[in-house]
Amino acid sequence: MRIPYWWPQLGFQVWLIFIGRLISQTGTGFTLFYTTLFFVNQVGLTATQVGLGLGMMAFAGVLGRLLGGSMADGAWGRRSTLILSLAISALGSFGFALSHGFWSFALANLAAGFGQGLYWPPVEAVVADLTTREQRNEAYALNRLGDNLGLSLGAAMASVLVALTKNYRLLFVIDGLTYLAFLALLWLCVQETRVAQPAAEPLLAGWKVALRDRPLWVFALANIFFTTYIAQLSSSLPLYLRKGAGIPEVQIGPLFALHGAIVALLQIPVARWLNRLTRIQGLQGSALMWGLGFGLVWLSGPAAQLGAMPAIGMAALALAVLSLALASYNPSASALVADLAPEHLRGVYLSINSLCWAAGFAVGPLIGGVALDLPPPWAGGLWLFWVASVGLVWGILGFLDSILPCRVNAATVFPPKAAVPLHNAEP
Structure with missing residues (x-):
């Protein structure tokens, strides 16, 4: 079987990552425009409380990014760090679905932010590991395409679902299920891509080189x-x-x-x-x-x-x-x-x-x-x-x-x- 020259010439596992990102970002699209509206208008939190919760998410995301890169390069590897990030993100989504007050909302934000912070370094590193330098422009473009399509599809489907059911909590449940779907795809089909190191290094040792x-x-x-x-x-x-x-x-x-x-x-x-x-x-x-x-x-x-x-x-x-x-x-x-x-x-x-x-x-x-x-x-x-x-x-x-x-x-x-x-x- 032959494929046309204009189709991205990338390995099977790169396409699997694309599919996983498409699925998970579709779930993110379900909640992208409705989180603030739901927790202010339906749950009864103040705009200040929602803003504080989202700030906590951002803070947890920074911590997750700092640890995620070191874990992906260390003993955990790309695959395990990515699986852990998706599991934590799913917990955060289910936490939003169960939240009825500020403290449960805050905990869900911390979990979601930390999971997303852990997610980005290994998922980007996997793409680099699976491609040559000549392929990386197209490989990263393909994965960004998966992200953008997923967000657009999720947002469109969410508006229809809300109009039909008025059930905002279902959006967060769907978001959590898409994280678990990507997790299952990784668990069953994607292999570890990290280059083996001759000796174990401290968790944050790589940052000394980067700095x-x-x-x-x-x-x-x-x-x-x-x-x-x-x-x-x-x-x-x-x-x-x-x-x-x-x-x-x-x-x-x-x-x-x-x-x-x-x-x-x-x-x-x-x-x-x-x-x-x-x-x-x-x-x-x-x-x-x-x-x-x-x-x-x-x-x-x-x-x-x-x-x-x-x-x-x-x-x-x-x-x-x-x-x-x-x-x-x-x-x-x-x-x-x-x-x-x-x-x-x-x-x-x-x-x-x-x-x-x-x-x-x-x-x-x-x-x-x-x-x-x-x-x-x-x-x-x-x-x-x-x-x-x-x-x-x-x-x-x-x-x-x-x-x-x-x-x-x-x-x-x-x-x-x-x-x-x-x-x-x-x-």
Whole structure:
């Protein structure tokens, strides 16, 4: 059996991880938009209590990321750490389903946050272990595709389920069951991928190496900007489109659905095209797209006020450009960190990559919230601020380009345009 050249040439276990991530993120999509609404409107918690619980989740997630990388590189290995993370995440989801007060809600947040923190370093390290450098752009793009599709499917099915049953607790039960489904897939079908070490090391020994890796920390500085940009998509952008551009709420939902669809369609083709470029060139191209997209977001406000162009048209164009920015960022960043990491320390290095996401999603909504509370003419300055920040990101990436080893930053070989036998698809 032969498969076409445009289909990702990846091993069977990479596809299993993709399926598992698709399943688990579908469960996350069930609860993504309903957690706050349910616990405030149905359970009776205050918005402050819900915010405190979510803050506890974020704190537990940081601790999980710190431990998850070391465990994935150590005696636990990738597979066992990933199984443990899914089991804890499932407990957190079932805890939400059983919560009737603040303390049970807080405990569920701690479990869910810690489980998710443990999850990201090993799941990203497994992808690196199972692929060659030439395959990693597409492998990470495929897994991001699974995440995005899962979240979109889950959110769509959740809205139907709530409309039919009004049973919000069922959403959390389904979320927990999807974690257990991924756990079963790992247990039965996926093997350990960690490179054996000659001798056991202390749990946090890998962090000593990572802390001395200057290119890694220069990249982390740029990466916090990228993840802060991504946080704007779910935090500041919907509010600005409603208040600053005057777009009705019923139109904002379809706009973001279109954004998700474009990201899904572009993810694999963009990842393959990025093989022509160095990792830094891919990230610089992504930064340019973020700057252009944020500039178009800013223009949607004046366009609405002047009547020069329908605000929704400008917003749709902006989201299309931001979709390209996101599709080009995802594989480039993860592949760069995986290439930079020693094989036996991929978990620790990728946990630093994951911590950048935690930082960006902590800082981004805060900056956006403060800016959007300003009077309308000044609130739009948020997007000009992000546009200006792209110049700083380019400077950081340019410096990183000068200190990266050639083996990490070189362009990869573009896949040949010919059908490939299926048995040759394994890395």
